[in-house]
Amino acid sequence: MSIMPRRFFGGLAVVAILAVNVAYAADENVKRIMIYGDSNTWGYMPVESGPTTRYPADVRWPGVLKERLGSDYEVVVEGLSARTTDIPDPTLPHISGAGLDGSAYLSPALASHLPLDLVVIMLGTNDVKAMFDRSPFRISLGIGKLIDIVDQTGGGVGTSYSAPEVLVLSPPPLGDLAPEGRAERFAGGVEKTEALPALYEAVAKAAGAEFFDVGTLTTTDGVDGVHFSAEAHKEIGVGVADKVKEVLE
Numbered sequence: 001m002s003i004m005p006r007r008f009f010g011g012l013a014v015v016a017i018l019a020v021n022v023a024y025a026a027d028e029n030v031k032r033i034m035i036y037g038d039s040n041t042w043g044y045m046p047v048e049s050g051p052t053t054r055y056p057a058d059v060r061w062p063g064v065l066k067e068r069l070g071s072d073y074e075v076v077v078e079g080l081s082a083r084t085t086d087i088p089d090p091t092l093p094h095i096s097g098a099g100l101d102g103s104a105y106l107s108p109a110l111a112s113h114l115p116l117d118l119v120v121i122m123l124g125t126n127d128v129k130a131m132f133d134r135s136p137f138r139i140s141l142g143i144g145k146l147i148d149i150v151d152q153t154g155g156g157v158g159t160s161y162s163a164p165e166v167l168v169l170s171p172p173p174l175g176d177l178a179p180e181g182r183a184e185r186f187a188g189g190v191e192k193t194e195a196l197p198a199l200y201e202a203v204a205k206a207a208g209a210e211f212f213d214v215g216t217l218t219t220t221d222g223v224d225g226v227h228f229s230a231e232a233h234k235e236i237g238v239g240v241a242d243k244v245k246e247v248l249e
Helices: 006-028 061-069 102-113 136-153 189-207 230-248
Strands: 031-037 073-079 118-122 165-170 210-213
Touching (some): 031 061, 061 073, 102 136, 118 230, 136 165, 136 189, 165 230
């Protein structure tokens, strides 16, 4: 039985180290993005009534965006149905921990995914629910709070990373609300969502963040009036990807 000389194994070790260093160097050239949103980021498939399922990953707009951006980008998706900008939802107590309050979960989410070059935020649809009684102005302040959290979180815990840039997306206005209580749950929501783009843009500008109105790409065309069709997901993914490239390149 032959025994490999030590210099052979030493050579393998050097090659392994060089490979790791090359991998790290390559990773430095990859731009990392975190998408922070609600059910339309999660991929909720619209239905008139009853429970639903999730669109496949390549159909959801973050998946379309990832494909459009290509291999020079890495996309982390943080989508949660019923998530708000910065208010708890008492109707879903089984979602524990930070719950559905987007401001409560954002900081740890950021820190766990660092390093990040950009955080894309699309929230506000759930804030217009009648039970919250929130004005469009108050919802826009919630978005401002999220931008501030990204800046305050900075490099997370014990790292030298800097805070990522922020791209605020204003969701398209609600569509025709379907049965099963949605018309009551989102009473007045259509008008509120129509007012959000101008307010979001002003808040983003004041906070030094980027802004994009997703309503210029598509409508909320799902059968329930709250969620997106597969075609809308595609239009959003392509359009937001182009905006991301504009911001980071």
